Amino acid sequence: MMALYGKKDQEEHDTLDPIFGSLSEEQDLPKYQLNETPVEPRIAYQVIKDQLLDEGNARLNLATFCQTYMEPEATKLMSETLEKNAIDKSEYPRTAEIENRCVNMIASLWHASPDESYLGTSTVGSSEACMLGGMAMKFAWRNRAEKLGLDIKAKKPNLVISSGYQICWKKFCTYWDIEMRTVPMDMQHQSLDMERVMDYVDEYTIGIVGIMGITYTGRYDDIKKLDALVEEYNKHTDYKVYIHVDAASGGLYTPFMEPDIEWDFKLKNVVSINASGHKYGLVYPGIGWVLWRDKSFLPEELIFKVSYLGGEIPTMAINFSRSASQIIGQYYNFVRYGYKGFHEIHKRTHDVAVYLAKEIEKLGLFEIINDGSQLPIVCYKQKNGIKCKWTLYDLADRLAMTGWQVPAYPLPANLEDVEVQRIVVRGDFGMGMAHDFIEDLKRAIKQLNDAHLLFHKEKENKKYGFTH
Ligand SMILES: *Cc1c(COP(=O)(O)O)cnc(C)c1O
Numbered sequence: 524m525m526a527l528y529g530k531k532d533q534e535e536h537d538t539l540d541p542i543f544g545s546l547s548e549e550q551d552l553p554k555y556q557l558n559e560t561p562v563e564p565r566i567a568y569q570v571i572k573d574q575l576l577d578e579g580n581a582r583l584n585l586a587t588f589c590q591t592y593m594e595p596e597a598t599k600l601m602s603e604t605l606e607k608n609a610i611d612k613s614e615y616p617r618t619a620e621i622e623n624r625c626v627n628m629i630a631s632l633w634h635a636s637p638d639e640s641y642l643g644t645s646t647v648g649s650s651e652a653c654m655l656g657g658m659a660m661k662f663a664w665r666n667r668a669e670k671l672g673l674d675i676k677a678k679k680p681n682l683v684i685s686s687g688y689q690i691c692w693k694k695f696c697t698y699w700d701i702e703m704r705t706v707p708m709d710m711q712h713q714s715l716d717m718e719r720v721m722d723y724v725d726e727y728t729i730g731i732v733g734i735m736g737i738t739y740t741g742r743y744d745d746i747k748k749l750d751a752l753v754e755e756y757n758k759h760t761d762y763k764v765y766i767h768v769d770a771a772s773g774g775l776y777t778p779f780m781e782p783d784i785e786w787d788f789k790l791k792n793v794v795s796i797n798a799s800g801h802k803y804g805l806v807y808p809g810i811g812w813v814l815w816r817d818k819s820f821l822p823e824e825l826i827f828k829v830s831y832l833g834g835e836i837p838t839m840a841i842n843f844s845r846s847a848s849q850i851i852g853q854y855y856n857f858v859r860y861g862y863k864g865f866h867e868i869h870k871r872t873h874d875v876a877v878y879l880a881k882e883i884e885k886l887g888l889f890e891i892i893n894d895g896s897q898l899p900i901v902c903y904k905q906k907n908g909i910k911c912k913w914t915l916y917d918l919a920d921r922l923a924m925t926g927w928q929v930p931a932y933p934l935p936a937n938l939e940d941v942e943v944q945r946i947v948v949r950g951d952f953g954m955g956m957a958h959d960f961i962e963d964l965k966r967a968i969k970q971l972n973d974a975h976l977l978f979h980k981e982k983e984n985k986k987y988g989f990t991h
Pocket of ligand 1: 588647648649650651653689691734735736737738769770771772799810811
């Protein structure tokens with residue numbers, strides 16, 4: 524998420540000091556104002572590169588789902604296409620065709636029926652994709668409700684989702700003035716609670732969001748069950764509800780790893796799905812995808828036409844101009860890996876996650892909440908009743924000393940007493956690295972056990988949520 528910056532954020536030392544002997548060496552560069560005169564490209568490059576030096580190694584960042592490695596050929600192709608503007612369909616018709624191919628490939632992965640008119644688009648990420656999915660749900664609901672004669676001003680429309688939602692849904696509901704109805708999770712229901720979800724639905728419900736999988740733990744909502752509940756509900760009302768699946772991470776993972784799970788357009792009431800191309804689609808940020816099973820679920824009012832080869836092409840987006848290089852990067856991965864290649868990469872990732880979960884469990888100190896057997900996310904908490912002076916936050920700090928970034932945080936509402944640590948395994952995290960990590964983890968624990976200085980209370984209450 525982009526921060527909002529201002530005067531208050533200026534550092535006291537407000538100049539940059541070029542190094543490595545050069546004419547410009549004499550001259551300090553202001554940090555918060557434009558420099559009067561240009562500097563040589565070499566100087567500009569070095570000064571900026573140096574500032575980024577201590578930012579942490581992205582591949583040791585086990586906190587993020589976002590891709591941290593692409594092949595040199597992919598990177599080359601992407602840097603050679605940075606200037607292409609994805610919205611200029613007329614100027615870049617081949618690029619538009621590449622986006623079209625990607626949408627169709629994803630539609631087939633998600634079992635969109637050729638008998639329906641499915642539609643989809645690339646986005647900046649899942650956040651924009653969810654925003655578009657949510658808007659379509661809102662407008663489609665309003666059109667249906669108005670036809671049925673519902674007083675749509677009498678109450679705010681609402682969206683039903685589990686309390687394990689990613690922050691983009693909060694944004695969507697805030698920006699579009701929608702009541703967010705969150706179904707609480709507890710230790711027994713660590714995903715959308717199927718016994719209670721339909722209690723939250725009424726005539727003002729624009730849709731239900733299922734999550735494949737929950738950002739904080741990696742767990743999947745049971746979309747098949749949800750579809751059955753919705754089917755039953757819709758039999759008894761004119762006010763139909765439908766499902767959007769937020770498959771930010773699962774959307775480009777599950778089809779390759781567990782093709783037998785039914786969660787996508789195979790299910791009748793799933794009308795739209797989003798995924799992040801920059802998570803298990805293996806592209807650098809930012810790219811996402813959103814698809815609708817049929818154009819009837821994407822109201823016309825939301826579609827804007829741009830010119831395309833003398834005619835027009837429908838588009839749906841929040842942004843206008845952006846580089847097409849990420850789309851081209853996604854296409855590269857599809858062409859390069861094919862179905863089998865994606866399967867093999869994800870299988871290795873899966874094996875690493877399962878290995879890590881087993882090794883961490885063996886330490887005897889942690890209870891595993893997600894064991895990597897579905898999404899390759901390992902999530903654990905400290906075991907109850909184990910006497911330990913240190914917390915998961917201390918462990919995170921210790922691991923940071925060896926370069927590993929592993930976040931600790933409390934779970935969402937109703938589970939906020941449970942503090943967890945989460946490791947997101949990605950394609951570039953090999954078994955060798957996993958062995959090294961376990962060694963460093965053991966050493967960190969030993970150091971914490973042997974340490975005799977503790978500066979904080981036994982329990983720390985940090986802010987919940989780690990959102991990417
Ligand atoms: C990461 C994530 C998002 C947001 O995705 P971006 O691609 O980072 O915008 C939305 N929903 C879920 C479930 C996620 O895991």
